[in-house]
Amino acid sequence: MTGSAAPSPSAPRTTADGPTHALLADGTTVRIRHAKPDDHDAVLRLYEAMSPEHLRYRFFVASPRSAARAAARVRRCAAPGGTTSCAGAGSGYRGLLAEHEGHLIGITEYEITGTDTAAPGQVTADIAVAVADGWHHRGVGTLLLEHLVSVARADGISAFTADALAENHEMLKVFADLGLRTVRHFDGTEVHCVVRLDQTDAYLTSLETRGRIAGVASLRPLLRPRSVAVIGVGRRPGSVGRAVLRNVGTGGFSGRSFAVNPHAATVVGVHSVPDVASLPEVPDLAVLAVPAAQVPTVAEECGKHGVRALLVVSAGLDATQARALLDTCRAHDMRLVGPNCMGLANTERDICLDATFAAAHPRPGTAGVAVQSGGVGIALLSGLARLDIGVSSFVSLGDKYDVSGNDLLQWWESDGVTDLALLHLESFGNPRAFSRTARRVSRRMPVLTLDAGRTEAGRAAAASHTAAAATRTMTRRALFTQAGITATDSVTELLQAAALLHAQPLPTGARVAVVTNAGGAGVLAADACAEAGLSLPLLGDQLIEGVLDVLPEGASAANPVDATAAVSEEQLRACVDRVAASGGVDAVLVVLVPTAVAAATGDVLVRSLTHAPDRHHDTPVAAVLIDQDQPVRLLPADTGHLPAYAEPQAAARALAHAVERARWLARPPGTTPALTDVDTPRARAAVEAYLDQHPEGGWLGPHERAELLDCYGIPQLPWAWAETEDEAVLAADRLKGPDGLVVLKAHWPGLLHKTHHHALHLDLRGDAQVRAAHRDLETRFGDLMTGVVVQPLAARGTELFAGVVQDEVFGPLVLFGLGGTATEVLADHAARLAPLTDHDVHDLITAPRCAPLLFGHGGNGSVDLEGLEQLLLRLSRLAVDLPQLAEADLNPVLARPGQITALDAHIRLLPRVSQDPYLRQLRRLR
Structure with a gap:
C-alpha cells in the first residue's frame, strides 16, 4: 500500500497538553480535559x-x-x-x-x-x-x-x-x-x-491490566462483529469495495452483511441501500471504500447511526480529512483501522470474517498478524498458508491513525486462539508502552517482527559522540531485545523463524549437532552455525561409540556427524535419536543431500526424521533439504511438524533466534534498583533555572553540568574553573596528584571535541608548564575561550563511554562502550532504552567487544563492576527524571579496580514538556 499526505499519529501526550480520549473498562471512548x-x-x-x-x-x-x-x-x-x-x-x-x-x-x-x-x-x-x-x-x-x-x-x-x-x-x-x-x-x-x-512497577502493571481489558473490549465490534456494512461498493468488477464485499460473502461470515451504493439494488448478490441511514440494522463494523474526500462525511454518518468500528481502506486523505476522520471516531465512540489499508480478517470458527481485498481467503490458524504494508501482509498470509500455520486474525494497519500493534498484541493475548504473533511496524506511536505490552505477551507466545526502516539515508552528523552512535536501528533493536521480540530482516527470515518457533520446542542452549549424509554439506552447516553464534561441541566418547554402532562403515562421529551416502532410514533415525537424547547438545540440524549412491532415497531419509513413533526427547530438530524449492516447509511428523530449510544459513539463523528466545524466557523479568543519594527536586530546579536563562536550550557549562551529575551521585574527577593564568596555577597546585601532574582543558560554549580542536594540554608539571599551557590556549583561541578547567592527571585505566540520547518517539536511550578519542571510529557500543533494569545493565556491560577488558582480561584485574553498574543506573534515572535532557556524553569514563570516574562530560538541554508514556489514552494526530 502507498503512503498518503495525511499527518502521522503521534505518541499520546499528557492531559496537560489539552483534551485527550481514553477507553473505559467496557471499551467506551470518553474525552478527558481540564x-x-x-x-x-x-x-x-x-x-x-x-x-x-x-x-x-x-x-x-x-x-x-x-x-x-x-x-x-x-x-x-x-x-x-x-x-x-x-x-x-x-x-x-x-x-x-x-x-x-x-x-x-x-x-x-x-x-x-x-x-x-x-x-x-x-x-x-x-x-x-x-x-x-x-x-x-x-x-x-x-x-x-x-x-x-x-x-x-x-x-x-x-x-x-x-x-x-x-x-x-x-x-x-x-x-x-x-x-x-x-x-x-x-x-x-x-x-x-x-x-x-x-510510579512503581505495581502501578504500571495495574495500568496495563486496566488498559488491556478496556482495549480488548473496544476491539470486539472490530474483530468479532455481528454485522458488517461495506460502504462504497462499486458495480464494476475490480473495485476495492466490491472485492471486500465479495470476500465477506464467500469467506463464510457468520453475521449479516450489507452493501451501501446509491446506484445499485444489489451488488455481488447482496442487497444494497442508498446510504448509511437506510441500513436495516446498525452494523458493528463499517468498511469505507469511498473516495478520500467523502471519508469524513461518511464516517460522520456512521457515527450518528451508532456504528462502533470503522475499517477505512480508502487512501490519499489530506491533513484536514485525516483530522476530521479521527475526530469523528473519537466523538462517536468508534475504533478505527486504517486508512490506506487492505482490510482485516478473523478466522475464528464462529466469526469467519474476511474483510480484505486479498485474492485468497486467509487460512485459519493460530498466528496473529499485524502489518502496515499491504504487500508485506499478502506475503505473510501466503507464507503462513504454505506452512499450514494459518492466521487467527489479520489486520492491515495502513496509516495507523488509531488501532496499532499494541492493541493487537493485547487482543491476541486474550483471544484464546493465538499462539504466535507476527508484526510489521514501520513506525511506533508509543514505544515505551508497546515495550511493556510486548514484554508481557512475549512470555506467553513468540512475538516476531520484520524490522522495517533500518537505514537512515542522509542522516545528519550528530553533535556529540552519544548522538552520533545512537542510530534509529540501534534504538529499535534495543526495544526489541528488551521486550523479547524476535527481530528479522526479511519476510523470508521471519517465516523461517516462525516455522521453527511454532513447530519445535525451544533449545536449552546454543550447542548444536550437525548430522549429514554428505561431508561437504556438513561443513557448510557447521560454518553457518558458527556465523549465527551457535557452537558445535565435541561429542563425548560414549556418544561417539553409540553413534558409530548404528551408522554404516566409514561414518565419522565428530561434529558434524558424517553418516555417509550409504546411510539407511533406520540408521539415520537411530543416529539422530541418540544424539538428540544424549544431553550433550541442545539442538540437532540434519542436512540431507540427494546422491546417486544413497542406500535410501531422499524422501525415505526425510521419513526417518518425521516418522519416529518411539522418539522420546525434547531436543529441537530441524532439517536442511538442499534440493527443496521452498525456503522453508513444515513437514508433518508423528510428534507435530518438522521445519525443513533449503539452505544451512537459514536453518542456523532460525535456531539462533530460538536460542535467544529461550535465553530471554529463562531470565526472570528485571527490576529497576532503588538508588540512594538522588536529589531529583534539586536537579529539576537546576534545569528550570538554566532554561529560564536560555529558553532555546543549549550545552551546560562546567558548573551546571557538575551540579546535575552531582544530583545523581555520578562520580566525577575533581576539577576547578579558572579564568586567568594565576587562577589556573593556584588550581593546579591545589589539585595535583601524587605525581604532580595536571591537565588544562579550554572551554567555550558549544565546545564538544577538545582533542579535535587541540584545546587541551596533558602532563603539566609545575607552575611554569601550567602558565605556558594557559598562554598557548589564550593565544590560539582568544576571546572565544571563556576559561579553563583544571584537573589532576587521571591514573591509567580502561577508557569507556556512557551517554544518553532523548529520542522524541522512543524516549531516553542509554549507550555504553569503549571510550576515548576513537569511540566513533571503533563503534564498539551497546544500547538499551531507559529506565534500565538490573538485566539491562548487565547486558550493556557484557555486550561490547571490549567487555573482556572489564573482567580482567590480560591479568590486569576486574574493574569496579558494581560502580559501573551504578553509573549506568544513575545515568538512566537522570534521563527518565529530566525529559529536557536532550543528550549527555560521558567520555572518557575511567574504569579501574575499585574506581569508576567520569573524566569529562557534555550535557545538552532543550525546553521539552514532560510526557507520560504509560498514561491510558488514545492516539492523536500531529
Whole structure:
C-alpha cells in the first residue's frame, strides 16, 4: 500500500497538553480535559442529577448547597490567576472532566494543601471524585484519577489525601485498586486516605491490566462483529469495495452483511441501500471504500447511526480529512483501522470474517498478524498458508491513525486462539508502552517482527559522540531485545523463524549437532552455525561409540556427524535419536543431500526424521533439504511438524533466534534498583533555572553540568574553573596528584571535541608548564575561550563511554562502550532504552567487544563492576527524571579496580514538556 499526505499519529501526550480520549473498562471512548470556568453549569447539573446517596458519599451530606459550592469552585479556581485559596490553574487547583458524546459524566479535582513531610521539597493535594449516576462500575473514576495522577506528578505533587465515608466501599476500592501505595486511617464513620504518587512497577502493571481489558473490549465490534456494512461498493468488477464485499460473502461470515451504493439494488448478490441511514440494522463494523474526500462525511454518518468500528481502506486523505476522520471516531465512540489499508480478517470458527481485498481467503490458524504494508501482509498470509500455520486474525494497519500493534498484541493475548504473533511496524506511536505490552505477551507466545526502516539515508552528523552512535536501528533493536521480540530482516527470515518457533520446542542452549549424509554439506552447516553464534561441541566418547554402532562403515562421529551416502532410514533415525537424547547438545540440524549412491532415497531419509513413533526427547530438530524449492516447509511428523530449510544459513539463523528466545524466557523479568543519594527536586530546579536563562536550550557549562551529575551521585574527577593564568596555577597546585601532574582543558560554549580542536594540554608539571599551557590556549583561541578547567592527571585505566540520547518517539536511550578519542571510529557500543533494569545493565556491560577488558582480561584485574553498574543506573534515572535532557556524553569514563570516574562530560538541554508514556489514552494526530 502507498503512503498518503495525511499527518502521522503521534505518541499520546499528557492531559496537560489539552483534551485527550481514553477507553473505559467496557471499551467506551470518553474525552478527558481540564475544567474551565464556563463548565460551572455542567458540573452543577452533574451534581444535581446525582442520587441522595451518591451526593452524601461525595459531600458527606445530601445537600444541594454543597453541590452548588463545589460547582462554584470550578468557576473560581479554574480561571487563570484564581484566588488566594485556589492559587490558580497550574499551581494550586486542577480539575479534570470526563465527557461522552458531549455530556459530562465525571469530575476529579485536587487542591494543594501543604508540604509533603515524607518527601521534602514536594507537596500534597486533597482530591475529590464524582461520577454521574448511570456511569458507575465502568471505570470512569479510576480513569480520571489516573490522569489526575499524571498531571499532579508533572506539578511536583508527591501524594494525594482524601476523606471518605467508611461505608463508601466503591470509592475505597477505587483507591485500593489503583496500584499506588495507599495508607488508610479510620476515624469513626470516616476514612482518611493518603495515596503516594510514586510510579512503581505495581502501578504500571495495574495500568496495563486496566488498559488491556478496556482495549480488548473496544476491539470486539472490530474483530468479532455481528454485522458488517461495506460502504462504497462499486458495480464494476475490480473495485476495492466490491472485492471486500465479495470476500465477506464467500469467506463464510457468520453475521449479516450489507452493501451501501446509491446506484445499485444489489451488488455481488447482496442487497444494497442508498446510504448509511437506510441500513436495516446498525452494523458493528463499517468498511469505507469511498473516495478520500467523502471519508469524513461518511464516517460522520456512521457515527450518528451508532456504528462502533470503522475499517477505512480508502487512501490519499489530506491533513484536514485525516483530522476530521479521527475526530469523528473519537466523538462517536468508534475504533478505527486504517486508512490506506487492505482490510482485516478473523478466522475464528464462529466469526469467519474476511474483510480484505486479498485474492485468497486467509487460512485459519493460530498466528496473529499485524502489518502496515499491504504487500508485506499478502506475503505473510501466503507464507503462513504454505506452512499450514494459518492466521487467527489479520489486520492491515495502513496509516495507523488509531488501532496499532499494541492493541493487537493485547487482543491476541486474550483471544484464546493465538499462539504466535507476527508484526510489521514501520513506525511506533508509543514505544515505551508497546515495550511493556510486548514484554508481557512475549512470555506467553513468540512475538516476531520484520524490522522495517533500518537505514537512515542522509542522516545528519550528530553533535556529540552519544548522538552520533545512537542510530534509529540501534534504538529499535534495543526495544526489541528488551521486550523479547524476535527481530528479522526479511519476510523470508521471519517465516523461517516462525516455522521453527511454532513447530519445535525451544533449545536449552546454543550447542548444536550437525548430522549429514554428505561431508561437504556438513561443513557448510557447521560454518553457518558458527556465523549465527551457535557452537558445535565435541561429542563425548560414549556418544561417539553409540553413534558409530548404528551408522554404516566409514561414518565419522565428530561434529558434524558424517553418516555417509550409504546411510539407511533406520540408521539415520537411530543416529539422530541418540544424539538428540544424549544431553550433550541442545539442538540437532540434519542436512540431507540427494546422491546417486544413497542406500535410501531422499524422501525415505526425510521419513526417518518425521516418522519416529518411539522418539522420546525434547531436543529441537530441524532439517536442511538442499534440493527443496521452498525456503522453508513444515513437514508433518508423528510428534507435530518438522521445519525443513533449503539452505544451512537459514536453518542456523532460525535456531539462533530460538536460542535467544529461550535465553530471554529463562531470565526472570528485571527490576529497576532503588538508588540512594538522588536529589531529583534539586536537579529539576537546576534545569528550570538554566532554561529560564536560555529558553532555546543549549550545552551546560562546567558548573551546571557538575551540579546535575552531582544530583545523581555520578562520580566525577575533581576539577576547578579558572579564568586567568594565576587562577589556573593556584588550581593546579591545589589539585595535583601524587605525581604532580595536571591537565588544562579550554572551554567555550558549544565546545564538544577538545582533542579535535587541540584545546587541551596533558602532563603539566609545575607552575611554569601550567602558565605556558594557559598562554598557548589564550593565544590560539582568544576571546572565544571563556576559561579553563583544571584537573589532576587521571591514573591509567580502561577508557569507556556512557551517554544518553532523548529520542522524541522512543524516549531516553542509554549507550555504553569503549571510550576515548576513537569511540566513533571503533563503534564498539551497546544500547538499551531507559529506565534500565538490573538485566539491562548487565547486558550493556557484557555486550561490547571490549567487555573482556572489564573482567580482567590480560591479568590486569576486574574493574569496579558494581560502580559501573551504578553509573549506568544513575545515568538512566537522570534521563527518565529530566525529559529536557536532550543528550549527555560521558567520555572518557575511567574504569579501574575499585574506581569508576567520569573524566569529562557534555550535557545538552532543550525546553521539552514532560510526557507520560504509560498514561491510558488514545492516539492523536500531529
